Amino acid sequence: MKKNIKIITLLAAIIIAIAAAFFAFVFDKPVSYKNGVKSVSITVKHEMYKNFSESHTLKPGEQVYIHDTNYVFVITDFMPDFRIKRQTGEAYSRTDAPDNPAVKIALYVENEKLDEAWYILKKKDYYKVFKPGIYFVIDNIVYGDTKYE
Numbered sequence: 001m002k003k004n005i006k007i008i009t010l011l012a013a014i015i016i017a018i019a020a021a022f023f024a025f026v027f028d029k030p031v032s033y034k035n036g037v038k039s040v041s042i043t044v045k046h047e048m049y050k051n052f053s054e055s056h057t058l059k060p061g062e063q064v065y066i067h068d069t070n071y072v073f074v075i076t077d078f079m080p081d082f083r084i085k086r087q088t089g090e091a092y093s094r095t096d097a098p099d100n101p102a103v104k105i106a107l108y109v110e111n112e113k114l115d116e117a118w119y120i121l122k123k124k125d126y127y128k129v130f131k132p133g134i135y136f137v138i139d140n141i142v143y144g145d146t147k148y149e
């Protein structure tokens with residue numbers, strides 16, 4: 001009898017663990033919003049060469065070469081209401097509404113990723129400068145049928 005209770009308890013614990021893993025997988029999956037982005041207008045700048053500036057309009061996943069260089073940048077992700085979890089540093093979107101839109105940009109040289117960073121549309125003076133001195137300013141994002149500047 002005691003052996004049967006132990007087996008039943010063990011089986012119940014296994015079933016609960018499997019159910020918890022399933023629900024965590026289904027309901028805690030990161031959501032991708034890239035499909036809702038029609039275009040992003042970006043200005044490429046250089047920290048040292050203040051007169052250098054070039055503008056591009058692209059879609060997520062599209063590769064763009066920076067003029068007269070072997071650098072390529074790509075928008076790899078988008079969050080309509082960008083936030084960062086303080087404990088983990090993980091980016092997430094608080095809502096589906098574009099209240100704080102941001103794009104993640106990766107910079108490559110000769111097919112090798114140098115770095116990537118989030119750029120927030122409303123924070124044009126807050127940006128990460130990539131190692132070669134290149135940084136980006138998000139001019140506008142067309143998300144759904146609306147242009148956000």
